[in-house]
Amino acid sequence: MRGTTAVVLGGSVAGLCAAGVLARHFDEVIVLERDRLPPDAEHRRGVPQSKHPHFLLNSGRRAIGEIFPGFEEALIAAGGMLLMPSLDAAYCENDGWAPRKSGSMTMIYSSRVLIERVLREKVRELPAIEIREGVTVTGLRTTGGGSAAGRVEGVEFRAGDVDGHLPADLVVDALGRGSSVADWLGAAGWPAPPEKTLDAKVTYTSRWYDLPPADKRPDSWWWQHLVVTPTQDTGAHPDEHDFLSNFFPIEGDRAIVCMGSWGIQMPRQADSFEAAADRVRAAAFGQATRVCTPTSEVHLTRSTGNKWRRYDLLDRPPLGLVSVGDSICAFNPFYAQGMSSAARSALILAELLQARDALDHAFFREFLARQKKSLDVPWMLAMARDQAYDFATGTEIIAPWRRRLAARFSWPVFNAITATSREDAYVERTFAEVFNLDKSLRQMATDPRFWFGIARYKVRQRLGRTVVPGGFDDQQDPPGTDFTDVTRGASHGQPVRSGSRAAR
Template identity: 60%
Template sequence: MQLGRTAVVLGGSVAGLCSAGALAPYFDQVLVLERDELPAEAEHRRGVPQSKHPHFLLNSGRRAIGALFPGFEEALIAAGGLHLMPSLDAAYLDGEGWSARKRSSMTMVYGSRILIERVLRDKVRELPNVTIREGVAVTGLAVGPDGITGVYFGDEHVAADLVVDAMGRGSSVSTWLAAAGRPEPEVLTLDAKVTYTSRWYELPSPRPSTWWWQHLVIMPTPHRGEHPAEHEFLVNFFPVENNRAIACMGSWGIEMPRTTETFVESARRVRTPLFAEAMDRCSPTSEVHLTRSTGNKWRRYDRTPLRGLACVGDSICAFNPFYGQGVSSAANSALLLREHLSRAERLDARFFVRFLRAQRAMLNVPWRLAMARDKGYKCAEGTEKAPEWQRRLLDAVSGPAFSFIVGAAREDAVVDEHFAKVFNMDESLGAMMRNPRVIAGLLAHGFRTALGRQRVPFGFDPQAEPPATDYSLVAAR
């Protein structure tokens, strides 16, 4: 059912491309306006500086993009994406040492942000009623008495039945609304002062015989005594297409290296030598890229709904990138928009109220996860900053609680299944912790731990190579 003549999408990144796919069945014409000139291949561009860092495509995001663009995952893998099982293919250092390697219920597709966007652009260009205009700077919105009626860019104006804001964290839409006399949305913020820095490498060919792993993850130290600042880093050696990896170090409130020399020096001080050794065996292909724009920010458009306007991705809710929620949240918002369009008879005020209410419920799941961790940091600032007593409590329990759940998931298939759902935004943390079977699994794990009777070993020496043994059968018993 056609709901209008023209829909306009502001921004041609992941959120905008997914939105174009969502809108195409319901409008005669979908126009995507993008400030950058878009590359034909998987290349970095000015408007997406975060493309130089690792991006997690969570399972909920994989499914959402696949629903919008059938065959997306197959195309991503054909273009070089890697379909891996993190519990079996990643060396994971948490708590006192390396975790055991084993099978689990969760798989992921690894690839760079630039590859994900290139495959999405190819899919969008297959849609006959979608036009992408590049090198276009949007300058404002046409606002009528009943809502948004169009978009201004350069000397041009286009009338629109629906405008989707996919311009990211720096979107000017709320400013344009204020200039037109409309109320700006309330904004919730929490900035935990996360900074992360990355460098790209070409992997050796053939790989060293000890590298059974594809992905290397080093969690911050659990110790509170004296240690190098680098022991507080969250570290990834993240595999991407074309036999490459992204070495990434990040922290909450700590100054991060900006040069290649300081980057390598810091890498040698993280809490396992494997990270620096891996870099030494690879060939660097980039300089060091640093990002500071990482605060959580939720523009509450659901409290001031406006006919003719929908917002997706970081333009409505941006997360601390450490948690890998951004791409998947954008894709899920676009899919939610399509579902509401499929049930609509007209784009009246009630349509936008219903969509925003459903989007709020969806965004609340990743938002609460981000808050649960970031509120515990003393450096955190913003409207959602926790009272000091709550901050101290979160700081004391969030890290150990996370490690405890990870430990229980190693030995209990049901805990593992639900933890994977939480990680992939398929289930809220609250729903998981209200599940009687999950609670029973956690209690059993705590009992076995107290007696020293864990089935799956853990805490392997972080100064040694992570164990290659597959403990899947041990866990199953």
Template identity: 65%
Template sequence: MRLGQIAVVLGGSAAGLCSAGALAPYFDHVVVLERDELPAGAEHRRGVPQSKHPHFLLNSGRRAIGALFPGFEADLVAAGGLHLMPSMDAAYLDGVGWSARKRSAMTMVYSSRILIERVLRDKVRELPNVTIREGVAVTGLTTRDGAITGVDTDDGRLDADFVVDALGRGSSVGAWLAAAGWPEPETRTLDAKVTYTSRWYDLPAPRPESWWWRHLVIMPTPDKGAHPEEHDYLVNFFPVEGDRVIACMGSWGLPMPRTTDAFVETARRVRTPLFAAAMDRCEPTSEVHLTRSTGNKWRRYDRLRTPPARLAFVGDSICAFNPFYAQGISSAAGSALLLREHLADATRLDGKSAAKFLAAQRKLLNVPWRLAMARDQGYECAEGTEKPPEWRRRILAAISAPAFSLIVGAAREDEAVDEHFAKVFNLDESLGEMLRNPRVLGGLVRYRVRAALGRHRVPFGFDAQAEPPATDYSTATAR
């Protein structure tokens, strides 16, 4: 059923493109307004500076985008995306050493952010009633009787029956609503002072024989004693299309290298020499890119007594996450799919309809938000409305890393824990749901007892100074 003539999407990034796919069945015409001139291929642009860093597309995001744009994943892989199983294709350094290589329940598609958006643009352009207008800056909203009626741009006014704010972290929609008489929404924040820095490389041809892995992951050290600050970094050697990788180092509250020389030298001081050695075998193709705009921020439009009718928020414009947790694109796609389902059931686009969607979206966003809080609230450097009392912060700091290692360890040996941990990681299940599952709790206790007795099924803690073992331990898990 058609709900109106024109719907307008503010922003042509991943959130906006997914929103266009959600709106297309219900409006005669959908217009996407994008400030940048969009590249024809997979290229960086000014409006998406974070595209220069690694991006995971979680399973929940893959499914949501696939529902909005059938064939998306196949097109992404055909364009160069890599369909991998991290437990088999990634060398993972956690705790005291390398984890064992084995099959698991989780697969992922690896690609650059710029390729994800290029494939999304291609899918959107296949929709006959969607138009992308480039080089257009949105300057305000028009309203009447509690509803949004259009948008103002530097190219004139555009009437609209529905508007989606997909302008990202820096969206001005909240300020425009305040100017029109709506109260400022409550905003929940927590900035754990995450900074990360990346550089792109071409892989050597051929790859060294010892590189059974495609992806390197180096987690912060569990060592509480004196150690180089680089051992507290989260490090990725992240594969993308075109035989390229993104070398990325990040930290909570620590200074990060800004120059190429400093980047290379810093890489030599992380927990394993493999990261710097791998970089040395590759050819750099970019400068160093640094990002510090990484705080968690949730604008609680759902708590407005009378939310504006005919307006929805998707992506970072409503809820932005610490990028370390790879939740952004998948959460935005999930919101867009939820919007499509909401429109399918809607008969009127009034304030009650807006409130209903915001309430459903709150439940969706609460899953990744709680995951982000579970980690970031433990950092002393964190600031914001969600910063816990010091006594609680100390408890979180003391238990979060060991609890995560316990779950990861149990997942190595227990299929049920592995399955549910994969669901949590991919935003298909909340952490609370997983930890209330009797089978998961039993698996965690069993693993802890076996570990205390030294009866591990799958070995772990391989020497971080040596090459990660290539042996497939999947049969050990099966036993």
């Protein structure tokens, strides 16, 4: 039997998604949250990363929508913006501004705090769920630690000055990067789970701004999202040219300006932050920042290493416990995989609870196996970039020759994919599916049609038969020309000749 009571440790995105799943299968679902939860979309101590931009990938949107029907509509009604990045965002790539056109990917832009507020509202619609605030989890109650019958049977907690104990048929660890669950299991007799780690020394810094009133914004602001990728110039240049920079729109006519880097000291004071924004390699980035009104201090984060606790490799993983979100696998936040990966894990839990009646060895083994397969997809993407840095540390660093190959070819391959995506719908769609965790990097790498499309584009490029110009001057405003109709004509065999840098 599954039992009657489930306890979720942590009330952030991962914990709320898990609670939404459990409410369909347990009489009582208790969420223990250390913070006092705000009634509105506000920051709280337990989620310091909420002050930075958050992307909810398509796979995550779908997973949350399955757990909480109507979530997407509720998020948009609360102020989230449904946009098409290829049409509504300006991207500064290797050789300048990329051309603007429609694509297969859409995204809801909002703050992390709004996502959590909407999720909390959805959770509170479910009568089986009780959220207990101001409660600190202090340990686990277990039996038979490390043995074949070893099980987690409940949790210990402190609420104010009172210590307590909650029995549970299932405990979900959603305590995040700093979860102590592995330590508590170790103290109870289980071996420590093997860990895969890689820290590429990413630091990022953000500040919140109010946009100018709509009638006072520059005429050149056709875009809503502005992205400047790191330079690929190996010569001398300012550090800021190596930043990955985002002018990220959120609800309420606001934007989060975020700059990040691999291995570079980042600004943490207001004056140095705005000075750095002015030195980002695309002039429009600093200009946009300067015409907005700052509404926050500068927020800096360094806790960005990739870490995967491999409970699936234990000979006798504990019964009665699953881990989701950053508590099982934390990613470099640059890759926007955390919330979506957590929601995907919750959906796996939902499918197994629907299919199985007993929380036995087979249940937990299958959960760990399926979760591992799901986490492999974003983990491989994170490794593909972070392993290229010689200052990276951790268990997943690679041999110097492999690192040199990764550093040498990752940008040229990325450039070829993004250029081809302008004119080849299959390549564009496949790359979007990989970005959104709907396909793995391995699937893309072994797809003959994908690589044929890139090869064909490169040949056409050499022959001067590409359709869409690229490389618009990054010292000028991003061009607003919509090339969608031009690319549609090309897809019907009507190529239009143009030089690759024609429209500077």
